[in-house]
Amino acid sequence: MTGDEGVRLLGPAEIRGLAESLGVHPTKKLGQNFVHDPNTVRRIAAAAGLDDTDVVMEVGPGLGSLTLGLLPRAAHLHAVELDPVLAARLPATVAEYAPGLTDRLTVHHRDALQITAAEMDPAPTALVANLPYNVAVPVVLQALANLPSLRKGLVMVQLEVAERLTAAPGSKIYGIPSVKLAWYASSRQAGKVPAAVFWPVPNVESGLVAFTLRPQPETAVPRTEVFAVVDAAFAQRRKTLRAALAGWAGGPAQAEIALRAAGVDPQARGEQLTVTEFAAIAAHRYREPR
Structure with a gap:
């Protein structure tokens, strides 16, 4: 399982082995579903459209599956992880599976809903993440509100949420998330992700949402x-x-x-x-x- 620049990606055996060594039992409370399919990681990393100047903010890196796929494509990566055990382990995982890229990683043991732009240097230009289902919309909107350096993003969310975020006016599922994301960015669905590529397997499908920041509507109203x-x-x-x-x-x-x-x-x-x-x-x- 080889990634870009000699990076090894995590498969099912590595994911379960890491979790067992850390005593990690995925919880619904934290929305933990770990991607264990290298091809899916490569697909998401490619779909993010990063260039070598991009600084990525990854929310909820977990055991590091997507982190390893993103590091070769970015100038730097800020991994924001709420779980203290996972946050502490991530640098060692990167050192083991991507030894030449450790200097590109900064881990923040923080709640993504509370982290500020001042805490991330260099400033992030892209949000790329497999987001916990229970906080997906707040995390996206909070990042767009508080990180003026962001230019684009690709997030994996519950398929129903992906459809709502990208819905157009006139649709029955068009609502608050649709309008608020449209305030900041143009968005589109960028594909589905089957449940089978996760451990544990969720009972719903996932979807990718790509967005590109644009000038906010011309108005003097806050x-x-x-x-x-x-x-x-x-x-x-x-x-x-x-x-x-x-x-x-x-x-x-x-x-x-x-x-x-x-x-x-x-x-x-x-x-x-x-x-x-x-x-x-x-x-x-x-x-x-x-």
Whole structure:
């Protein structure tokens, strides 16, 4: 099992051996499902579209399967791992399986939802990760909000989450994650990953989501104000926007005024609007005297 630049990748025997030596028993609480198929690792590493200047942030490296596939393709890799046992072991695994690339790795024993840009030097340009299912969306959105150096990403998430993140307006699964990711980036589904390549085998399929950062919508309204409209619109997604945004706007009449000022039909529903339209609605209220 050979990877780029003499790197050896982890297969089923290596994964189970490492876990046994560490006394690691994968837990649902931490969303631990370890990839044990080298071909899948190569596929994900290639799909990430990295160049030799990219600095990768990998969330939840676990036993190091994907880490070993990414290191030859990146200038540096920040591995952010919550589990103290796994975080402590990762440098030794890289030294054993990718001995020439140890200087490219920095391990952060941290919660990915709390890590800051100041803690990562050099600054990350790409988020590439097999994300725990239970925190996938918050991790992606938090990274995009707090790491201005990011340019692109490829994340593996539950297939249903992948579909929601990349959904377009008008779709039944278009919702808060779809709109908020669209605020930062263009995104697309980049393939499915079968359950059989994981240990333990999850009871759902996984999907890859690729995204590329783009200029945020042109508006003087802070992101938090726009996201407040999004949250309100989808909190009661069966209702018209006139009704759903009443609490946010101060009443149905005020909501209708804001909607009409933004060129949005008050009888429309949140799932029909683009992120730009949500920003236009927020802009009307934001400009009003408080």
